Amino acid sequence: xxxxxxxxxxxxxxxxxxxxxxxxxxxxxxxxxxxxxxxxxxxxxxxxxxxxxxxxxxxxxxxxxxxxxxxxxxxxxxxxxxxxxxxxxxxxxxxxxxxxxxxxxxxxxxxxxxxxxxxxxxxxxxxxxxxxxxxxxxxxxxxxxxxxxxxxxxxxxxxxxxxxxxxxxxxxxxxxxxxxxxxxxxxxxxxxxxxxxxxxxxxxxxxxxxxxxxxxxxxxxxxxxxxxxxxxxxxxxxxxxxxxxxxxxxxxxxxxxxxxxxxxxxxxxxxxxxxxxxxxxxxxxxxxxxxxxxxxxxxxxxxxxxxxxxxxxxxxxxxxxxxxxxxxxxxxxxxxxxxxxxxxxxxxxxxxxxxxxxxxxxxxxxxxxxxxxxxxxxxxxxxxxxxxxxxxxxxxxxxxxxxxxxxxxxxxxxxxxxxxxxxxxxxxxxxxxxxxxxxxxxxxxxxxxxxxxxxxxxxxxxxxx
Amino acid sequence: xxxxxxxxxxxxxxxxxxxxxxxxxxxxxxxxxxxxxxxxxxxxxxxxxxxxxxxxxxxxxxxxxxxxxxxxxxxxxxxxxxxxxxxxxxxxxxxxxxxxxxxxxxxxxxxxxxxxxxxxxxxxxxxxxxxxxxxxxxxxxxxxxxxxxxxxxxxxxxxxxxxxxxxxxxxxxxxxxxxxxxxxxxxxxxxxxxxxxxxxxxxxxxxxxxxxxxxxxxxxxxxxxxxxxxxxxxxxxxxxxxxxxxxxxxxxxxxxxxxxxxxxxxxxxxxxxxxxxxxxxxxxxxxxxxxxxxxxxxxxxxxxxxxxxxxxxxxxxxxxxxxxxxxxxxxxxxxxx
Numbered sequence: 001x002x003x004x005x006x007x008x009x010x011x012x013x014x015x016x017x018x019x020x021x022x023x024x025x026x027x028x029x030x031x032x033x034x035x036x037x038x039x040x041x042x043x044x045x046x047x048x049x050x051x052x053x054x055x056x057x058x059x060x061x062x063x064x065x066x067x068x069x070x071x072x073x074x075x076x077x078x079x080x081x082x083x084x085x086x087x088x089x090x091x092x093x094x095x096x097x098x099x100x101x102x103x104x105x106x107x108x109x110x111x112x113x114x115x116x117x118x119x120x121x122x123x124x125x126x127x128x129x130x131x132x133x134x135x136x137x138x139x140x141x142x143x144x145x146x147x148x149x150x151x152x153x154x155x156x157x158x159x160x161x162x163x164x165x166x167x168x169x170x171x172x173x174x175x176x177x178x179x180x181x182x183x184x185x186x187x188x189x190x191x192x193x194x195x196x197x198x199x200x201x202x203x204x205x206x207x208x209x210x211x212x213x214x215x216x217x218x219x220x221x222x223x224x225x226x227x228x229x230x231x232x233x234x235x236x237x238x239x240x241x242x243x244x245x246x247x248x249x250x251x252x253x254x255x256x257x258x259x260x261x262x263x264x265x266x267x268x269x270x271x272x273x274x275x276x277x278x279x280x281x282x283x284x285x286x287x288x289x290x291x292x293x294x295x296x297x298x299x300x301x302x303x304x305x306x307x308x309x310x311x312x313x314x315x316x317x318x319x320x321x322x323x324x325x326x327x328x329x330x331x332x333x334x335x336x337x338x339x340x341x342x343x344x345x346x347x348x349x350x351x352x353x354x355x356x357x358x359x360x361x362x363x364x365x366x367x368x369x370x371x372x373x374x375x376x377x378x379x380x381x382x383x384x385x386x387x388x389x390x391x392x393x394x395x396x397x398x399x400x401x402x403x404x405x406x407x408x409x410x411x412x413x414x415x416x417x418x419x420x421x422x423x424x425x426x427x428x429x430x431x432x433x434x435x436x437x438x439x440x441x442x443x444x445x446x447x448x449x450x451x452x453x454x455x456x457x458x459x460x461x462x463x464x465x
Numbered sequence: 466x467x468x469x470x471x472x473x474x475x476x477x478x479x480x481x482x483x484x485x486x487x488x489x490x491x492x493x494x495x496x497x498x499x500x501x502x503x504x505x506x507x508x509x510x511x512x513x514x515x516x517x518x519x520x521x522x523x524x525x526x527x528x529x530x531x532x533x534x535x536x537x538x539x540x541x542x543x544x545x546x547x548x549x550x551x552x553x554x555x556x557x558x559x560x561x562x563x564x565x566x567x568x569x570x571x572x573x574x575x576x577x578x579x580x581x582x583x584x585x586x587x588x589x590x591x592x593x594x595x596x597x598x599x600x601x602x603x604x605x606x607x608x609x610x611x612x613x614x615x616x617x618x619x620x621x622x623x624x625x626x627x628x629x630x631x632x633x634x635x636x637x638x639x640x641x642x643x644x645x646x647x648x649x650x651x652x653x654x655x656x657x658x659x660x661x662x663x664x665x666x667x668x669x670x671x672x673x674x675x676x677x678x679x680x681x682x683x684x685x686x687x688x689x690x691x692x693x694x695x696x697x698x699x700x701x702x703x704x705x706x707x708x709x710x711x712x713x714x715x716x717x718x719x720x721x722x723x724x725x726x727x728x729x730x731x732x733x734x735x736x737x738x739x740x741x742x743x744x745x746x747x748x749x750x751x752x753x754x755x756x757x758x759x760x761x762x763x764x765x766x767x768x769x770x771x772x773x774x775x776x777x778x779x780x781x782x783x784x785x786x787x788x789x790x791x792x793x794x795x796x797x798x799x800x801x802x
């Protein structure tokens with residue numbers, strides 16, 4: 001019997017599922033860390049205990065979330081070597097550096113100061129304890145930066161040259177200031193803050209609906225809206241500008257994302273289409289289009305030219321030799337739209353809620369509060385779709401223009417081994433997901449504990465052993 | 466000193482840091498079902514490592530990241546070759562992380578017992594697999610002329626490596642027990658001392674044999690002389706002996722320092738026995754990966770050296786401060802605030 005899937009496909013499935021799973025936990029940490037620190041700062045400055053209670057309440061959620069992030073992050077780091085040994089040998093000189101920096105400069109900071117924050121309430125002075133919250137946030141942001149630097153080098157390899165069939169670091173500054181990385185990083189950070197704002201707002205709405213702890217969660221809702229509305233709006237702009245950056249370095253990715261088979265000028269943006277996703281079927285049977293919008297999104301100009309897949313394919317064949325250089329069109333097309341639509345919807349819900357909040361009628365509109373609760377999953381959907389777009393859109397390359405995914409996996413690892421490990425991860429991650437969801441839900445629904453209890457265990461129930 | 470050697474040493478230091486710190490976390494986990502009388506004591510035991518175990522685990526992340534950056538071929542061959550072993554490590558570590566979080570989330574005795582054992586199995590399992598995997602680097606595994614792993618999961622097992630795994634488990638259990646003598650009060654403290662004394666002799670004997678055996682394997686299979694591997698091994702044996710003496714004299718602090726030093730010596734013995742190889746090939750010694758051909762370019766190593774020289778001291782400083790902040794013993798009697 002021959003297996004229909006190759007080891008490369010299996011390794012890709014494993015990487016995709018474990019990475020997406022890992023990224024379920026990352027944005028919330030990136031956003032909650034500074035927001036919880038902000039809550040604690042407001043309490044520190046003004047002495048209003050409501051903010052202390054909120055900091056501990058959302059800190060508990062942050063903690064449950066962070067632990068799973070740590071556990072699944074380790075899998076990410078090991079997996080490069082386990083499944084992608086050719087890739088690891090090829091890129092280690094360049095790609096390994098930001099990864100090691102992440103561990104040493106960021107992740108150490110993150111975990112150590114989280115421990116201090118959780119258990120340090122009655123052992124540290126208020127000021128030092130607050131500093132721990134901010135250092136944890138700093139650690140999580142630095143951590144994301146180094147990971148994005150590593151990923152962006154795969155998208156746009158800079159600061160390196162290829163010698164003896166291996167990439168070699170030549171300029172670390174270029175690596176760290178890769179234009180692709182800067183914009184992708186801003187995007188990821190804003191996604192994190194938007195996610196946290198949506199989660200805080202959704203949880204607050206739920207409590208307001210139940211009529212419990214009204215005063216407290218009005219504070220939380222206000223903070224979430226003040227942060228969430230502008231940040232989610234700016235993020236739509238940043239995401240769109242990232243599209244322009246991608247057009248400069250990965251025109252093929254943009255063409256695939258837009259299912260644009262031939263050069264166009266000016267280019268219309270397709271909002272929705274049926275068909276038109278394969279080379280045998282280039283013209284959609286049905287589509288809704290907005291004139292000029294693609295030119296604007298991809299090139300920042302009203303009449304900008306966007307290259308088509310067919311032209312780019314023949315260009316790249318000229319440059320890299322024969323082969324198929326078109327990424328999966330249907331997947332990139334839809335992942336981009338799911339991302340953009342979900343992201344816009346988050347902004348819309350938050351903006352409408354902010355409008356009624358200012359008119360002091362938010363709490364009387366139960367449907368709106370429910371909309372707030374139901375918005376919680378949307379930033380996650382957008383973030384995962386965004387990664388699918390970014391990584392699937394890079395295919396067939398694992399490192400753009402240098403190394404193909406199909407040539408990068410471990411020669412010594414058999415299909416049986418990967419099938420086995422896929423099974424282990426599926427079972428493990430499945431259980432993790434269920435229990436994590438149950439725990440998050442339970443602690444999100446609890447009444448925030450009163451301040452002034454004895455010791456750690458009373459003030460932060462989720463962290464007692 | 467040339468940069469390749471510097472990075473080989475740094476990676477050894479990172480592993481040593483990981484094992485000294487996570488070693489007692491693992492030890493506490495292994496003793497969790499056996500040491501305490503009741504639920505209250507069990508929670509106290511977990512609280513002794515509560516604030517630090519997560520930071521300790523990051524040493525592993527950094528060790529793996531540093532190997533990737535400084536010796537890509539070593540990282541690639543080791544991680545793809547030891548696939549199932551590392552999958553097991555990940556499994557054990559994830560189960561363990563989760564046990565810390567979830568154990569207290571329900572009052573049911575069944576639930577608590579489940580996660581107590583998950584923590585114990587996760588701790589012992591990870592220690593066992595690490596012992597086997599790292600000793601395999603010196604003992605040798607099948608590597609072909611392309612520098613790729615050419616064996617199966619079962620090639621990791623032989624009397625020496627399995628013994629190494631068991632010795633590491635015993636050493637960590639002992640290390641965890643001496644740690645607990647410093648962090649607990651009252652009856653639990655007495656139990657910790659008892660456990661340390663009962664574990665002492667078997668752990669010391671197993672670990673000492675492992676150190677000697679490693680030097681023999683290095684001479685036999687990695688073309689090393691008796692000197693220098695014998696130096697860290699001898700230091701380790703002295704530390705183990707002193708741990709025994711201090712423990713029975715009642716100087717628990719010194720005993721813990723010695724189990725820590727023994728752990729460092731064990732890592733040092735492995736790495737000194739390894740150099741200049743990083744992974745010995747059992748199928749033709751010429752196929753062994755060496756520091757020379759597995760390493761990154763000079764520029765990449767230089768950049769990483771600057772980063773390490775800045776951040777390693779800073780990390781040591783703030784992690785050390787964490788232990789200072791949480792120096793007070795837990796449990797036994799109500800704490801004064």
